[in-house]
Amino acid sequence: MSFSPTHFEIERRLIYFDKRLKGKALICLPEDLIKRFHLFPAEDILLESGGTKIVLKIGVPLDDSDAVRIDPVYDYVLPTNPNTKIQIKKKIDQILPAKDLRLLIEEQVDKEEVLDLIHSERLFNINAFYTLKGMKFVLSTANTNMEITSVMASRDLITEIITFESLEDWKSKWSDFLNKEKEAKKLEKSIGSLEQELSQKENQLQELCLELQEKVKICEKWEQFFAPLMAACGLYDNKKKNEIVQQIKKQAERYKRFSEQKGEIELQSGKMTFEKIKENLSNIFSLSQTGTDIKREDISTTLKIIVEETEELLRNVCNTN
Amino acid sequence: MSVTPTKFETKCNIINEKLDELRVQRQDLKSKKNELDEKLTEIKENREELSNTFADLSNQTEEFINSILNFLKELEEDSQGYEPLNRFVKDAKKCVEKINLSSIKDDQEPPKEYIDTAIKLFSFMKLLEEKIQNAETFLSEKVRVKRRL
Numbered sequence: 001m002s003f004s005p006t007h008f009e010i011e012r013r014l015i016y017f018d019k020r021l022k023g024k025a026l027i028c029l030p031e032d033l034i035k036r037f038h039l040f041p042a043e044d045i046l047l048e049s050g051g052t053k054i055v056l057k058i059g060v061p062l063d064d065s066d067a068v069r070i071d072p073v074y075d076y077v078l079p080t081n082p083n084t085k086i087q088i089k090k091k092i093d094q095i096l097p098a099k100d101l102r103l104l105i106e107e108q109v110d111k112e113e114v115l116d117l118i119h120s121e122r123l124f125n126i127n128a129f130y131t132l133k134g135m136k137f138v139l140s141t142a143n144t145n146m147e148i149t150s151v152m153a154s155r156d157l158i159t160e161i162i163t164f165e166s167l168e169d170w171k172s173k174w175s176d177f178l179n180k181e182k183e184a185k186k187l188e189k190s191i192g193s194l195e196q197e198l199s200q201k202e203n204q205l206q207e208l209c210l211e212l213q214e215k216v217k218i219c220e221k222w223e224q225f226f227a228p229l230m231a232a233c234g235l236y237d238n239k240k241k242n243e244i245v246q247q248i249k250k251q252a253e254r255y256k257r258f259s260e261q262k263g264e265i266e267l268q269s270g271k272m273t274f275e276k277i278k279e280n281l282s283n284i285f286s287l288s289q290t291g292t293d294i295k296r297e298d299i300s301t302t303l304k305i306i307v308e309e310t311e312e313l314l315r316n317v318c319n320t321n
Numbered sequence: 322m323s324v325t326p327t328k329f330e331t332k333c334n335i336i337n338e339k340l341d342e343l344r345v346q347r348q349d350l351k352s353k354k355n356e357l358d359e360k361l362t363e364i365k366e367n368r369e370e371l372s373n374t375f376a377d378l379s380n381q382t383e384e385f386i387n388s389i390l391n392f393l394k395e396l397e398e399d400s401q402g403y404e405p406l407n408r409f410v411k412d413a414k415k416c417v418e419k420i421n422l423s424s425i426k427d428d429q430e431p432p433k434e435y436i437d438t439a440i441k442l443f444s445f446m447k448l449l450e451e452k453i454q455n456a457e458t459f460l461s462e463k464v465r466v467k468r469r470l
Contacts, residue, residue, distance in 0.1 A: 173333065180336045187343040194350040201357045208364045214428075215371055221430045222375065228436075228443035229382055232389075 383422045389442070390417055413445040 393414040400406040416438050 170329075173329070177329075177333050177336060180333075180340055184336060184340050184343055187340065187347055191343060191347050191350060194347065194354060198350060198354055198357065201354065201361060205357060205361055205364065208361065208368065212364060212368055212371070215368065218428060218430050219371060219375065221436075225431045225436045225439045226382060228439040229385065232439070232443040232446040 379422050386417060386420055386422065390414065393417065409445075409448070413442070413449075416441050416445070 393410055396410045397407060397414060400410055420435055420438055
């Protein structure tokens, strides 16, 4: 048996309502299966979700009064003529909140295998078979053939067998599971954005580090400029500067004064030489007075020297001034 | 009545473990993010500090250079009677005048001649001290000679 996607899409929305269970059980079975095995009376095919009940009449045109006649609990009666399936789907989509349907029938199952099994084992008392989030569930009643469901479980055709007694508990677990799955998705999303943010920040950090490294390199170069300057600055502060200027002024002044005084010093030095010569001369004269034999040439030479030295001295003094 | 060890519960356990792992992972990522934020803040602060330090240094240096130029001008004037020092000061002044810090930025390396000038200036300051010392010694010596005479 094969189904086209469109066909399956419609068929998998057919949910069987077992009257015997008074609305407690829901089953999803393809219409072909229902027809083929005459599993259920046509008028019992019901869609239920969020408290809305819809009866589908397969191949039998019905009006609203029929629904009331069949069961007053039905809210809608829709004819399910194969030619009008698309319209039915549209109507169902309008009536049933999509999320409720998604909750009930989420994933495709290997229908061939399930159908074969149902056929071969005549699993007429399986009350619900549906898949959710990749898991396959059989909702069982007290009279469900547990042996067969166990076979199904062992063949991995089902993930879980849920009895009606444990339905409420299961619903809460399922809801918890869904919430956790939602939270996991949220966490994954949050982790994804965190990772993205981290990656951006890491890039930013890397760029900043590179920029800083570059700046440090440049600053090291500037340090080569600043270091001697600062060292020079250390040799020179305002106080020191004033001291230096004062010192230089003082020294320049002293140097100037020294230059001016140089002539005087030399003059004094000359005077001293002159005095010395005079002293020598007087010594010579004293000697002559004491009768020592003094030659005229000696006196003449001495006088000549005195004149020359005096002239030299005067010249020096004039030049200096 | 549940007849098989529930695979659903296994799946629940898996999701619980996954949730725990994800929570830990998210916590780790958050911690890492905080660390990165701290590092980023620190680096940004460092960068700002570096820029500020550079700006301060530039300003100080500019002030120092202006001040040393004025000093050299004074020195040039005052050392007019002392020719060797005067010449030396004139050279140093020329050298310092080459530095123009108004256009410098911390993302550009300093021109090589700035570094050379800074080194020269430092040498100048050292030499200046020596020269002043020498001049002092020289003058003291002369004064001593004068006194002796």
